[in-house]
Amino acid sequence: MKTSYFLYFLFAYLMCFPFCGFAQEWQTIYAKRKWYLPDHTVVQFAGNIGFLAVGPGYSLAQDKINLDILYGYTPSFEAETSIHTLTGKFIYSPWQNRIKPGYIWEPLKFGAGVSYSLGSQFYTTLPRHYPDGYYFWPTSFRLTPFVGTSISKAVGNSNSLIKQVQGYTEAGTHDLAILSLTTNKALSPWDIISFAFGVKLKF
Amino acid sequence: MRALFLHWCRLLLLSCGYLLLNSCEQIDFSPYQVILESEQRDLNKKNLARIAALSLQPQDTLRFGLISDNQRFYNELEDVVKALNAYSAQEKRLHFVINCGDLTDFGLQEEYVWQLNRTKKLKMPYLAIIGNHDCVANGKKIYQAMYGPMDFTFEIAGSKFVVLNTNSLEFSYPVPEMEYMRQTMANSHEYRNLFVLSHVPPFDTDFNKDLKAEFAQLLRIHQVPYSIHGHQHNFSFSQPFQDGQDYLVVDTIQNRNFIVVTVVGKQVSFQKIDF
Numbered sequence: 001m002k003t004s005y006f007l008y009f010l011f012a013y014l015m016c017f018p019f020c021g022f023a024q025e026w027q028t029i030y031a032k033r034k035w036y037l038p039d040h041t042v043v044q045f046a047g048n049i050g051f052l053a054v055g056p057g058y059s060l061a062q063d064k065i066n067l068d069i070l071y072g073y074t075p076s077f078e079a080e081t082s083i084h085t086l087t088g089k090f091i092y093s094p095w096q097n098r099i100k101p102g103y104i105w106e107p108l109k110f111g112a113g114v115s116y117s118l119g120s121q122f123y124t125t126l127p128r129h130y131p132d133g134y135y136f137w138p139t140s141f142r143l144t145p146f147v148g149t150s151i152s153k154a155v156g157n158s159n160s161l162i163k164q165v166q167g168y169t170e171a172g173t174h175d176l177a178i179l180s181l182t183t184n185k186a187l188s189p190w191d192i193i194s195f196a197f198g199v200k201l202k203f
Numbered sequence: 204m205r206a207l208f209l210h211w212c213r214l215l216l217l218s219c220g221y222l223l224l225n226s227c228e229q230i231d232f233s234p235y236q237v238i239l240e241s242e243q244r245d246l247n248k249k250n251l252a253r254i255a256a257l258s259l260q261p262q263d264t265l266r267f268g269l270i271s272d273n274q275r276f277y278n279e280l281e282d283v284v285k286a287l288n289a290y291s292a293q294e295k296r297l298h299f300v301i302n303c304g305d306l307t308d309f310g311l312q313e314e315y316v317w318q319l320n321r322t323k324k325l326k327m328p329y330l331a332i333i334g335n336h337d338c339v340a341n342g343k344k345i346y347q348a349m350y351g352p353m354d355f356t357f358e359i360a361g362s363k364f365v366v367l368n369t370n371s372l373e374f375s376y377p378v379p380e381m382e383y384m385r386q387t388m389a390n391s392h393e394y395r396n397l398f399v400l401s402h403v404p405p406f407d408t409d410f411n412k413d414l415k416a417e418f419a420q421l422l423r424i425h426q427v428p429y430s431i432h433g434h435q436h437n438f439s440f441s442q443p444f445q446d447g448q449d450y451l452v453v454d455t456i457q458n459r460n461f462i463v464v465t466v467v468g469k470q471v472s473f474q475k476i477d478f
Contacts, residue, residue, distance in 0.1 A: 051232040072233070079237035079344045117235060121340055130372060131408070137309065139340040142234055174234050176309045179275075180317075186277035191317065194231035 040166075040202040042068050047196025048144045048174050049087040049115050050074050057089075057200070066091040072115070081121075089113040091148070102154040104164075112145040137176065146172030146196070164202035171195055234311050235341045239348050243319060247351040250328040254299050254359055261361030261395060262468070266295055268327075269462040271303035271402075271433030272455035273318055274336060279456045280321045286478035287461065288326050297327050297463065298359070303433030303453045304334025304370075304402030310342025315349055332366055334402040334433065335409065338373035354380060356387045362396040362466055369401035369418075369432075371411035381414055384421060391425040395469050404432035404452055406443040423448050428471040429464070438462075438475060 038056030045052055050072020057068035067090060074083040091111035099105045122140040126133075148170035155165050177192035232238075259265060268287050273280045291297040302322070307314035315337075322329050333346045333353045346353065353368035365387050369379045379401065391397045403409050405418045422430050429451040438454035451473065454460050464473045 046230045046232055048231050048234055074233040074236055077236075077238045079341075079348050081235075081237050081341050081344050083233045083235050083341075085233060117233065122235075134372075135336075135339060139235075139309075176234065176311065177313065180277075180308070180314065183275060184277040186281050186321075187317065192313075194229050 038203070040066070040068075040200050042070060042198055042200050044070065044072075044196055044198035046194065047146065047170055047172050047198075048142065048194065049089070049113055049196075050083070050085050053085070053087060055087075059202070063096070064093050066093070066111075070113075084118045085115050086118070087113045087115040087144070093150075104152040106150045106152070109148045109150065109168075109170075110146075111148070112143055115142045115144055116140055117142070143175040144172055145174075145178075146170040148172075148196075150200075152200075152202070161203055162201045166200040166202060168198050168200060169195060170198075231313070234313070236312055237341055237344050237348055238312070239345075243316065243349055245351050246319075246349055247330050247355060250299070250330055251355075251357050253328040254357065257298055257359065259298065259360035263360050265360040265362060265466040266297055267464055268297045268300040269303060269431060269451075269453045269464065270300065270456050271453035272305040272334070272436055272457070273302065274305050274455070274457075275308040275314075276455070276457045277317060277321065279459060280318060282459070283456045283461055283478055284321055284324050286476075288324070290463070290476065291327055295463070295465075299328040299330060300325055301400060301431075302329070302331045303400065303431065304332040305336045305433065305455075306331055306334065306346075307337050307342065310337055310339030310345070312341075312345050315345050319349070330366070332400060332402055332433075333368050333370065335370040335373050338370055343373070354383050358394070360466065361394060362398065363391070363394040364398045364400060367399065367401040369403040369405070369410060371403065371414075372409055377411060377414060379411070379414060379418065381417060384418070388421055388425050396428050396466060396471060397425050398429060398431060399427050400431040402432065403434045404430070404443075404450055406450070407432075407434060409434070419444050419446065419448065429473070431464075440473075 039059040040057045042057055043052065043054050049070060051074045053070040053072035055068060055070035057066055059066055070087045070089060072085040072087060076082040089111060091109055093106045093109040095107055097105045097107065117140055124138045124140045126135060148168055150166050150168035152164045152166040155162060171193050173192045181187050181189065181192050270283055287297065287300055306318050331350050337346050354366065356363060356365050365384065367379045367384060371378045388397065399422060405415045423446055429449050431451045431453065433453050435452050436455040437452065438460065439452040441450055442448060443450055453462050460475055460477045462473050462475055464471065
């Protein structure tokens, strides 16, 4: 089973290549980027929003706020139930430290994702055949709060498509796990925390 | 730039891979993921093998514990596991324990694992019945991977146990599967006792109302000592259909009690024990 994880990893690794190859051509096409064009693109591993999640994102308020839109895929492994998840992710980064020329360290970030999982086994409003209020939570939407840290490095020059590469890591959880934790001394925060890792390419 | 970027990727992937291989518990892909370790799989089958290895004979006394609806009550679950172990060691030996369903609240894998990490401390074999909460989202698939088929039977000490999925609201096809129930109960005369166990009792509003009459009739015809259930979060021992058939509903562990059933030949009795 664990070797299959690694194969998926390899796939993720290979997926990153095209970004580099096309960089030179893209920058001539989008010399001045339109407002709707994303400010960065993200590849994230794990973190309750998919085995791998990819998608564009926008930078606001001098990069203190990031809004990412991610599609996440969780393979079925041995249970024939792959999961497709769409996530809107809000990240607030109050501190940006220039640790040495070309490097920016953001020691602490906060944020949350709202994720929507697709599939007939997930519902947003309780299906009609249940009595009212039978289950109080929607299974399709999850709130996934997290804290994280990141290091960015300037790459290329002002004409390059990709101007910064950021590596980040996050510790997060989801709303139902928090609910379980708050009502049980038997559970510890460590039980509900999981880690995510990602790469952000900034245009 | 390309070399640098690849260097970053390589570093990140190596560190991720290292973490992944060493602490899978702290990596969650989705709350709804179904990825179990091999020691977390087919647990009912593994425990049935342990029960069979007891090699109890029809003349031996059989004693088993019943708990139900542990859901989000992990404090109580830890306490009931201790209480069952203590009862079995100090009072009378329990040959196995059955959980009458609702092992989880949201049907999530992490909840299945949290309850497993606690119930695996039981000194005796432990069997789990699927409850309605265990079916939510990908819950059915997790139950099937972790415990096995939702309907199953086993025999011990001259008694037969028929375990049925009666979570009618959670399936698009009629549940319980009456054909399976009829077939598995057909040879009841070969056993001293035939027990039927499921999560939702047939007299509950969540049970398929079209199937309830036949379900109750089968219990009566085959002279089931107790029809054993959970779901109602309240202990009861009654004859809801006024037909002479006893129904034993096991309380949620949140109310801090469990049941011990003792079978001596055709004599069946139970005790409700507070912890």
